[in-house]
Amino acid sequence: MSNEANSRIPLVGGESGEVPGHYGDPLTVSHAATARGGFGQHLTHPLFLLLHGWGSNEQEMADIMRLIAPYNDYVALRGPLTLAPAQEEREVGGDSGSTSTRQAGGAESAAEEASAVAADTSSAESPAEEASAGSACTSSDAKAQSPQARANHTVWHTGGWTAATGEPGNYAWLHGAMPVGEDRDYDAYAAACAVDDWVSANIPADRDIVPLGFSQGGLVAVHLLRINPERYRAVISLSGFNAPGQVPGTAPADDRLADYDIPVFYTYGKNDGVVPKYELFATAAWLEEHTWLKTKSYHGLDHNVSLEEFADLRQWLLDNDITSGVL
Numbered sequence: 290m291s292n293e294a295n296s297r298i299p300l301v302g303g304e305s306g307e308v309p310g311h312y313g314d315p316l317t318v319s320h321a322a323t324a325r326g327g328f329g330q331h332l333t334h335p336l337f338l339l340l341h342g343w344g345s346n347e348q349e350m351a352d353i354m355r356l357i358a359p360y361n362d363y364v365a366l367r368g369p370l371t372l373a374p375a376q377e378e379r380e381v382g383g384d385s386g387s388t389s390t391r392q393a394g395g396a397e398s399a400a401e402e403a404s405a406v407a408a409d410t411s412s413a414e415s416p417a418e419e420a421s422a423g424s425a426c427t428s429s430d431a432k433a434q435s436p437q438a439r440a441n442h443t444v445w446h447t448g449g450w451t452a453a454t455g456e457p458g459n460y461a462w463l464h465g466a467m468p469v470g471e472d473r474d475y476d477a478y479a480a481a482c483a484v485d486d487w488v489s490a491n492i493p494a495d496r497d498i499v500p501l502g503f504s505q506g507g508l509v510a511v512h513l514l515r516i517n518p519e520r521y522r523a524v525i526s527l528s529g530f531n532a533p534g535q536v537p538g539t540a541p542a543d544d545r546l547a548d549y550d551i552p553v554f555y556t557y558g559k560n561d562g563v564v565p566k567y568e569l570f571a572t573a574a575w576l577e578e579h580t581w582l583k584t585k586s587y588h589g590l591d592h593n594v595s596l597e598e599f600a601d602l603r604q605w606l607l608d609n610d611i612t613s614g615v616l
Contacts, residue, residue: 307465318367322347335361335496335497335498339363340365340368353594360612370461376456477540478536481513481516499523499524500513504564516542527594552605556598559590560591569586
């Protein structure tokens, strides 16, 4: 862990009216999912660090890997803030770390539509329709992950690794679907610190890591560069947004980030109805200034992912020697 990480102090803002607690409350990652067999199977390529969106979970995010980089290791982290507990947590009387049962606009799942694509590639009339079969901003009663999909994962919690069982819950990284201004700064910093601390405690220091986040997870993925750019090989943000950096200390590496020229892949839909256009444009402009950016927007795509986007991502991964390009 860097000296900067060791010297971190909590930076806490005002009280949230959406998820109980304060913006910037210190967080701890306590659950993760990876392929059965762990994340030490393909050591010659970087490890993907998967970060879900608002109201989603680590198991759903893990399912997109077979469409992006099936021969890379991955670990998908669960957001520390509970919106609706998983089945096993409900059965034992609730998660002690639970902060809310409110759905507040529905779940964001970047993997649900990917699962539909992989399950039936013959029914859609076009790749765009195919990838849109499940929404990335689904309702709170979104269909649960299949037992077959869950069987492909093992899960980590503070007690160790076990087989994935039960229905996944709904979680978040921020105290709201999309906090604004200083509130977002506080929460982005707390979430990124929680992820970076988990990485320091669980991943060998010489292992290359590529954070990949959807929406709220995309913000956290980018913010990892703003607190510890030396640790991360590249970053992928799908339909993500950015923290404004108004609060001193919440993005301590901004002044040196551009020196590293870290590859970043940032894409979004032109019809995104969740993240305002000005937020998307501002994020792209900031990344252009601070990173080695590849960005693209997609006609007809809402707050979602598409097969065209995945194809572009696979090419970018190959160009940056992150994957072998084999599916």
